[in-house]
Amino acid sequence: MAETETETTSGVVTVEKVRGRSTITRCFFKYPLKLILPKKVGSSQVDAVWIYALSYGGGIVSGDQISCKISVGDGCTASFTTQASTKVYKSVDSKCSEQVLEAIIGNEAFLALIPDPVTCFSTARYSQKQNFRIFSCSNLVVVDWITSGRYQSGERWDFTSYKSTNCIYLDNDRPIFIDSVLLEQSLVCDIAERMQCYQVIAMVILLGPKLKNLQNQIKEVVKKMMTVKLRPPTTNFGRYAKSEAQHDRFVPDLIASCSTFGPQGIGSVIRVTATTTEAVYAFLRTHLSSLEMFLGAPPYCQSGI
């Protein structure tokens, strides 16, 4: 597949079948991106390659522009992840940092994008865009998440602006999933007020025939879990409310919901929000563990513990 690379391209990874195994046939990276390709992440019985993306200095500095292209050839499996959460440092001179990912996933290929969360520090400005081009038999897992900041130090949703856009195109040009989340301080409502007591927001996309079982499983699990947590107000609300009775009820520590999308519902998107990052790591670890059979190792097992 011909890829146009420009001066701003920070990274390129191409995965193809060589002697019947998924192999990284091209790997290029330059500052501020660094890519590591460890050989022994997963079981050798499973045909999958692992790619770790690192940023120099452990974070993204104001004004950094990082763009990366991944190409997963027909029948190949690749897992793209990080070593630690991506820290976005404060904005200098109102500059915005930006990351762009362009991924092409071939037929019966499998890409798992399973990074640690993004953490934007106070006054940071950050934008990321991820475009996925797939075919009807492609398989895709995407985890995209953000924490409120260094919340143990009191920095909660204190950044200036965060935007994350994820687009999935089927057969080259048909959009089947376009999601853009913008968290920006505004006069209408600051971010902390919007997010209430929640410190993490995550989105998990599961798409493709190999993920059908997992999609169904997670849908049932989320439904069961949430049905217990949601109950109608027991007293007359509003005008006649006995305020103590209502205040006794706490908000759930974790809220999750699952929606299908795409033609014939080929994809599912699960949104999760929680009061701690650990709770979301646990959710991901538990519910994505069955991906081990495709990736050779279960996602998030070394992280966030």
Next chain:
Amino acid sequence: MDHSTSKSCTNANHDDKSLLHWTQWQLLDSVLPTGGFPHSFGLESALQSNLIKQPEDLKPFIIQVLDNTGSLLLPFVHTLNKSPDTETWTCLDNLLEATLTNEIARKASATQGSALLRVAASVFREITELKLIRERFIGSGLVFFHHACVFGLLTGLLGFDGRMAQRAYIFMTMRDVLSAATRLNVVGPIAASVLQHEIASAAEGIVEKWRDRNVEDACQTNPLLDTVQGCHAYLFSRLFCS
């Protein structure tokens, strides 16, 4: 009755601008039979999650819903109001189908949009495109009749100016959430009306902020409410569809 008076009563010589006011008011009037308000915009789910604990929590909730409506849906209203043609409509309707990733909101949008088009085609008979579009596409599977797109198309064909159309969309959303709030017994009808007046200024600010944008810039600004609204189907007992 003298000749000149009876003539002025029946003469359809009023300018189009004056008549447009009547159309606008009819479109915004909750008496228009577009489906009986089965949607709470995530309010019912927010109540059962205890994110809304007391009546005072309702005002920020509504403002956040309006802000999200502005950022996500006004670009669709605006673009179709400017170009109310079939090609733009089918393209944007499919794009909105991909953009409404929340299944609950997506289904609500399609239901409300279908109802609006049905009523509009019957009421505004002089705009033959409405009936033709409906007949051509209903049951075809080619479009989803999303509400913001139908509304943009309709206002474009009716001749509303863009700002008015976008303000009207935010107004209708505010009207419907308040209506849901009274039916869920969060506030009484008078308190709801007081709130409506109090929120007007913030609502106008939201229109000003998000109007006239391209659909490529459409985004959601409240992932917490999106997550919570997505739980609507898990509510054991519920009054609303969304």
